[in-house]
Amino acid sequence: MENKTFYITTPIYYPSDKLHIGHTYCTVAADAMARYKRLTGCEVMFLTGTDEHGQKIETKAKEAGVTPKQFVDQIVEGPRGVKDLWKLMNISHDRFIRTTDGYHERAVQRIFKKMYENGDIYKGTYRGKYCAPCESFWTESQLVDGKCPDCGRPVQDAEEEAYFFRLSKYADRVRHLLEDTDFLQPRSRVNEMVNNFIKPGLEDLCVSRTSFTWGVPVDFDPGHVVYVWVDALFNYMTALGYENDAHDELRKFWPADVHFVGKEIVRFHSIIWPAMLMSVGEPLPKQVYGHGWLVFDGKKMSKSLGNVVDPYVLAERYGVDALRFFLLRTFPFGTDGNFSNELLISTINVDLANDLGNLVSRTVAMAEKYFGGTLPAEREDASGDCELKTMASTLRDRYEAEMEAFQFQNALSEIFKVIDRANKYIDENTPWSLAKDEGRRARLATVLYHLLETVRICATLLTPFMPESCEKIFARIGACEACRGWDKANVWGSLRADVTVSKGEALFPRIDAAEELAALEALTAAQKKSAVELEPPAAESVSFDAFCRCDLRAVKIKDCVAVKKSEKLLQFTLDDGTGVDRTILSGIRKYYAPEQLIGKTAVAIVNLPPRKMMGIDSCGMLLSAVHKVNGEEKLQLMLVDDAIPAGAKLC
Ligand code: MSP
Numbered sequence: 001m002e003n004k005t006f007y008i009t010t011p012i013y014y015p016s017d018k019l020h021i022g023h024t025y026c027t028v029a030a031d032a033m034a035r036y037k038r039l040t041g042c043e044v045m046f047l048t049g050t051d052e053h054g055q056k057i058e059t060k061a062k063e064a065g066v067t068p069k070q071f072v073d074q075i076v077e078g079p080r081g082v083k084d085l086w087k088l089m090n091i092s093h094d095r096f097i098r099t100t101d102g103y104h105e106r107a108v109q110r111i112f113k114k115m116y117e118n119g120d121i122y123k124g125t126y127r128g129k130y131c132a133p134c135e136s137f138w139t140e141s142q143l144v145d146g147k148c149p150d151c152g153r154p155v156q157d158a159e160e161e162a163y164f165f166r167l168s169k170y171a172d173r174v175r176h177l178l179e180d181t182d183f184l185q186p187r188s189r190v191n192e193m194v195n196n197f198i199k200p201g202l203e204d205l206c207v208s209r210t211s212f213t214w215g216v217p218v219d220f221d222p223g224h225v226v227y228v229w230v231d232a233l234f235n236y237m238t239a240l241g242y243e244n245d246a247h248d249e250l251r252k253f254w255p256a257d258v259h260f261v262g263k264e265i266v267r268f269h270s271i272i273w274p275a276m277l278m279s280v281g282e283p284l285p286k287q288v289y290g291h292g293w294l295v296f297d298g299k300k301m302s303k304s305l306g307n308v309v310d311p312y313v314l315a316e317r318y319g320v321d322a323l324r325f326f327l328l329r330t331f332p333f334g335t336d337g338n339f340s341n342e343l344l345i346s347t348i349n350v351d352l353a354n355d356l357g358n359l360v361s362r363t364v365a366m367a368e369k370y371f372g373g374t375l376p377a378e379r380e381d382a383s384g385d386c387e388l389k390t391m392a393s394t395l396r397d398r399y400e401a402e403m404e405a406f407q408f409q410n411a412l413s414e415i416f417k418v419i420d421r422a423n424k425y426i427d428e429n430t431p432w433s434l435a436k437d438e439g440r441r442a443r444l445a446t447v448l449y450h451l452l453e454t455v456r457i458c459a460t461l462l463t464p465f466m467p468e469s470c471e472k473i474f475a476r477i478g479a480c481e482a483c484r485g486w487d488k489a490n491v492w493g494s495l496r497a498d499v500t501v502s503k504g505e506a507l508f509p510r511i512d513a514a515e516e517l518a519a520l521e522a523l524t525a526a527q528k529k530s531a532v533e534l535e536p537p538a539a540e541s542v543s544f545d546a547f548c549r550c551d552l553r554a555v556k557i558k559d560c561v562a563v564k565k566s567e568k569l570l571q572f573t574l575d576d577g578t579g580v581d582r583t584i585l586s587g588i589r590k591y592y593a594p595e596q597l598i599g600k601t602a603v604a605i606v607n608l609p610p611r612k613m614m615g616i617d618s619c620g621m622l623l624s625a626v627h628k629v630n631g632e633e634k635l636q637l638m639l640v641d642d643a644i645p646a647g648a649k650l651c
Pocket of ligand 1 (some may be wrong): 010011012013014015023025027051146232233235260261262263264265292293294295537
């Protein structure tokens, strides 16, 4: 039989900040899908990566005082960066593409030229609205209250010479693709796309920029860089060797079986991407699945909202498998899900500690206790056990149907129905009573064997979600390699009759919810405290001579009063060592009560020309330290050791 292939992708992530639990969500889902397909015998290509060009990265790098490449290298390859996160989360991608990889950049140049040569890319003038943080162009009609419909930030008018892609030419074919095929899932996303983008009329898309340089250069027109979305979308093909020799799997894996993408980038994947593929004459991906967001109190996670949840912290506290499981068990993949710590803890306690964990540990403990770990081969008539047997041995079909539709939550819920049934089966059969009756040993062995078989089937199907824990479960229930496979997941009786179990520590320890929530709150508060934003280092240097010309002196604060009618100013009377009082006004009233500062030693620049404020001459400036905590400006007056005499020069 020919080996079936399966090609799945995640979006490639912007390394403009560290990734959070929202990004982790999609990658974990794609990983579960890839592992499931491997389990079923498919040859899988699972691609993820990073989307590293564009204005946002260029700006961030500048702010950090490094080159864009150094900036992205740090976030992608550095400690606790993107690659580390995927390693931690046990992501089994087969390939990781960076759009700064040379082979990809050169391929993008060729692709751009191809579309230029076939007439689908032409030169024009771009006039429109541009959202720099999102690197998205919008038409007037797409703006929401005049702002970017994605992030709500202000957009800028922009006009410049640019290349355009003839998106309008493909409007009818794209509409047909969306409305008449299963290309875009879930179906609800089709209406969004057709009503919001296709019906108002598809305009040609601006696909080059000249206002920044961090991108793939248009090789036949220096000064233009390729629009980051054109560069990014083609990653799905260049990673397989399209227009390059670095890889050679295009024929094997293209078209992709599915692109998993968040709902806000469905437009790019279901309209622009197919149109560009039509232009270059390549087959379209079979499906795009637009999943929902993980939200926090109804809002998308984002650094600017301060609601980013750190997957490192959660994985360290609860374990990677518990976190992976929680993400896919709790939220339906197609719609938004409200993340909360309470939900995370209760899912771990109820599903993993109570239901699954207990089933495994009770079953193994009873096999140890009553049979020394190895079941005797004799059995008793088990016709009364039909329900559990049937439920477990037909589980694979129900699970498969849900997995094929990317309904992870439903697939897990099918498994947990069987786990619940098995726990009920223990209560119905009370093995502890059977154990008291020597004549019922065969019945006792039968009951335990049925429980072990149920656990084996459930663990096989749970493997894509919790690979490490399922390995442990297999070891506990004595499942050999051969009975862990997909082909055995619907065959009752695959474990040896005289199976040997082995006890171990609790797989999913129960969490004390109240204690844990308090600890998490304390942690969040501590993190908030440390969420300090600093001014970026100055871009320009000053000469040493210029610096030396600033006369910095220690000054004693003799008096300090609020300036009348000013909300900002404090008036300082200072001893600067000259014997004549110096007056300086400083706009720090909101940070200090005046009397708090009297008697302290501060630092002033004393050779600035006097400046009149509120009718008072201010002769110099007091130095302060400034930073932001969670967006709020903080200031501390520079106070120095009181042993320093007034007038001492600082150098
Ligand atoms: N670079 C583009 C993708 C290019 S693909 C050719 C991009 N990157 S991103 O880093 O901003 O987002 C990557 C994915 O993470 C998107 O699918 C986005 O929806 C997803 N998520 C970001 N925050 C999320 C949540 N809070 N919840 C779920 N997914 C979220 O877009």
